[in-house]
Amino acid sequence: xxxxxxxxxxxxxxxxxxxxxxxxxxxxxxxxxxxxxxxxxxxxxxxxxxxxxxxxxxxxxxxxxxxxxxxxxxxxxxxxxxxxxxxxxxxxxxxxxxxxxxxxxxxxxxxxxxxxxxxxxxxxxxxxxxxxxxxxxxxxxxxxxxxxxxxxxxxxxxxxxxxxxxxxxxxxxxxxxxxxxxxxxxxxxxxxxxxxxxxxxxxxxxxxxxxxxxxxxxxxxxxxxxxxxxxxxxxxxxxxxxxxxxxxxxxxxxxxxxxxxxxxxxxxxxxxxxxxxxxxxxxxxxxxxxxxxxxxxxxxxxxxxxxxxxxxxxxxxxxxxxxxxxxxxxxxxxxxxxxxxxxxxxxxxxxxxxxxxxxxxxxxxxx
Amino acid sequence: xxxxxxxxxxxxxxxxxxxxxxxxxxxxxxxxxxxxxxxxxxxxxxxxxxxxxxxxxxxxxxxxxxxxxxxxxxxxxxxxxxxxxxxxxx
Numbered sequence: 001x002x003x004x005x006x007x008x009x010x011x012x013x014x015x016x017x018x019x020x021x022x023x024x025x026x027x028x029x030x031x032x033x034x035x036x037x038x039x040x041x042x043x044x045x046x047x048x049x050x051x052x053x054x055x056x057x058x059x060x061x062x063x064x065x066x067x068x069x070x071x072x073x074x075x076x077x078x079x080x081x082x083x084x085x086x087x088x089x090x091x092x093x094x095x096x097x098x099x100x101x102x103x104x105x106x107x108x109x110x111x112x113x114x115x116x117x118x119x120x121x122x123x124x125x126x127x128x129x130x131x132x133x134x135x136x137x138x139x140x141x142x143x144x145x146x147x148x149x150x151x152x153x154x155x156x157x158x159x160x161x162x163x164x165x166x167x168x169x170x171x172x173x174x175x176x177x178x179x180x181x182x183x184x185x186x187x188x189x190x191x192x193x194x195x196x197x198x199x200x201x202x203x204x205x206x207x208x209x210x211x212x213x214x215x216x217x218x219x220x221x222x223x224x225x226x227x228x229x230x231x232x233x234x235x236x237x238x239x240x241x242x243x244x245x246x247x248x249x250x251x252x253x254x255x256x257x258x259x260x261x262x263x264x265x266x267x268x269x270x271x272x273x274x275x276x277x278x279x280x281x282x283x284x285x286x287x288x289x290x291x292x293x294x295x296x297x298x299x300x301x302x303x304x305x306x307x308x309x310x311x312x313x314x315x316x317x318x319x320x321x322x323x324x325x326x327x328x329x330x331x332x333x334x335x336x337x338x339x340x341x342x343x344x345x346x347x348x349x350x351x352x353x354x355x356x357x358x359x360x361x362x363x364x365x366x367x
Numbered sequence: 368x369x370x371x372x373x374x375x376x377x378x379x380x381x382x383x384x385x386x387x388x389x390x391x392x393x394x395x396x397x398x399x400x401x402x403x404x405x406x407x408x409x410x411x412x413x414x415x416x417x418x419x420x421x422x423x424x425x426x427x428x429x430x431x432x433x434x435x436x437x438x439x440x441x442x443x444x445x446x447x448x449x450x451x452x453x454x455x456x457x
Contacts, residue, residue, distance in 0.1 A: 045385065052386040067387040074383035075399040078392040081381050115385035203378025 003033040008275050011043055011231040013050040014112065015242045017278030021056040031062055035069075041231040042118040044069045049116060073118040077103065083170050084122045085202050090141055091126070096134045097193055098207065099125040101175060101217060105208035106236055108199045110244055118232065121171040123161075125209070127193060128176050131156040135174060138164045143172060148339035151332040158320065158329055160184050178220040179263075181316030182298035186259040212251045215240040219267035220260070224302040234271040241268070241282050248282055259319070262291035262299055294318065368419055368445060368456075370438065375416035377455045382410070393453035405430075409441055413454065419445075 001022060012018035026034060038044050048070040050056035051063055058066065081104055091098045103119025111117050126134040132155070139145065143164035149155050155162055161175040177184040196207040197214075209217060218240060222233040240246045255264045268286035277283070291299065301315035320329045376382075381392040381399075389402040389410050402410055405426075412425045423437040430437065448454040 048386050070385060071387040071390055071401055074385065074387070074390050075392075075401075078381045078383065078390060078399045082392060113385070115383045202381050 003030065003037045005276075006034055007037045007041055007043060007231055010038070010047045010050055010056060011041070011235045012238060012275040012277055013046050013053075013055055014116075015235075015238055015275075015277070017242065017280065019276040021050055023057050025057045025059045025062060035065065039069065042073070042120065043231055043235075044073050045116050045118050046235065070115075074115055077107070077114075077117075077119055080104070080119065080122055080170065081201050083166065083172070084124075084206075085204055087122065087124065087138060087141065087172055088206055089204070090137050091124070091134055094133065094137045096126055096130045096137065098134075099192065099196060100199065100206050100208045101125050102221070104201060104206075105197075105199050106214060106218070106239075108201075109197060109208070109211070110214065110236070110239055112243075121173060123173045123175060125175045125192065128156045128189060131159075131162075131174070131176050135162060135164070138172060138174065142167060148337060150336040151328075152337075153328075154332045157325075158185065158316070158332070178217050179224045179302075181301055181314075182294070182319040183220065183224060183258075183260050183263055183302075185316050185319035188254075188258060191254075211240070211244060211246055212254065215246050215248075215251050216255055216258075216260075216264070219255070219264045222270060223263045223266040223299075227303065229270060229274075231274065234267075234274050237267050237271045238275055238277060241280070242277075252285075259292075259294065261289065262295035265289035265291070266299065266303075368442065370420040370423075371418050372456055373416050373418050374413060374422065374445065374454050374456060376410070376413050377452050380453045384411070391453055393448065393451035395451040396453075405440065406444055409444060 006022060006026070009019045009021045013021065025031075038047050044066065047056060048066045051058045051066055084100060084104055088098055088100065101123035103117060103121075103123070107114040107117035107119070124134075132153075135145065135155075143166045146163040146165055149159075149162075155176065159176050160178070160180040161173045164172045164174060166172070177187045177189055179187075192209060192213055195210050197210050198205050199208050200206070208214065215237070218233065218236040222229045222237050225233065241248060252261060252264055255261050265286040268282055271277070272280065272283035272286070298315045298319075314333065317326055317329060320326045377394065379394045383390050384407075387401075389407045390399045391402060391410065392399040408426060408429055409422070412422055412429075417425070419438065419441075420434070423434045423441065426437045426441065427434045445454065449456070
């Protein structure tokens with residue numbers, strides 16, 4: 001059994017229909033390979049619980065190794081939560097509406113215990129109208145923006161997220177929406193702020209998305225975030241479906257309204273395939289799902305082997321409302337500020353070549 | 368600390384508990400601190416606010432020893448935690 005296969009089984013540990021983990025300890029070489037995967041995929045806590053329950057056979061050395069890594073992962077999340085509280089408080093004091101995304105919220109609200117879920121950065125969602133103000137608040141706290149804006153106003157109107165890095169390397173991702181390009185532009189952002197759940201962190205009540213929106217965000221992250229999604233992202237999707245009271249029909253209906261039914265279907269297919277879970281109506285629906293032509297084109301920008309930020313942005317042109325909006329969007333894509341180019345492409349010529357290549361990818365997706 | 372003093376986890380303290388033990392990030396600490404053995408048992412017992420006497424009684428039962436011995440043992444730990452803000456009195 002390869003490290004990837006074992007890691008998939010570990011990712012499903014504790015969920016209904018999960019496959020079995022190895023019942024004899026791995027040899028040193030196989031363990032070293034698995035250990036690397038567990039750390040990269042942020043699965044050390046789940047593996048630790050699997051070993052603790054006797055579901056994953058380990059030697060005493062391997063157990064000690066897992067426990068040490070679990071403690072290390074949890075120490076990091078505490079430091080991240082402290083930073084989250086500081087940023088959240090500063091944003092709220094400045095009158096910015098905020099929702100905490102991913103790790104800190106799902107760890108507490110969608111897992112058996114927060115110590116099952118590791119995470120490596122802080123993700124915050126703010127309304128587009130307050131996006132620039134929120135960025136100024138984080139900058140005033142000493143965080144540095146990683147990449148310059150394509151053109152003034154682009155992030156607040158069209159962008160997915162901006163990464164800020166603090167002095168010690170801790171990263172805060174300030175989100176406007178869930179994804180780059182067409183799918184991100186289709187999300188009903190007002191709905192995300194209409195209702196909220198509350199998670200208590202360090203005695204503070206922190207607003208987060210409601211469960212249905214947390215699930216949809218998990219699907220966006222799993223289906224579109226990385227070409228090879230992290231197993232922890234797939235476990236989140238599975239946990240929502242198998243271990244919470246999520247109203248999956250309502251979630252799928254909302255995804256359809258956003259033009260993102262194919263995103264949910266892809267996330268579910270990836271999850272069931274990679275984690276080796278038993279058949280489930282949600283996975284069967286995902287297998288039968290037929291994406292629209294527009295969804296196929298938009299998905300190609302995220303899933304093609306030639307995927308790039310540019311291809312995702314190009315695929316979003318059709319989703320931008322109005323001629324004026326489309327012109328502003330395309331102008332930012334083709335003629336970005338020099339400071340932005342310095343951080344990404346070397347020249348306008350390179351930018352245009354990448355946009356042309358992105359157009360080809362989008363067309364292939366539609367074919 | 369008087370035996371009747373009530374002790375509680377400070378709400379601002381961030382912590383995680385799992386098979387590895389406990390890690391605690393108190394308001395006054397720069398880095399998380401790992402707790403094992405007696406320290407982990409004390410942290411677990413403080414899931415609800417307790418007087419020092421109640422805490423010692425609980426731990427004495429867990430470790431099979433007498434209340435006075437436990438009181439003497441946990442005193443220094445609680446002093447450290449009070450100083451860092453991990454626990455509060457009252």
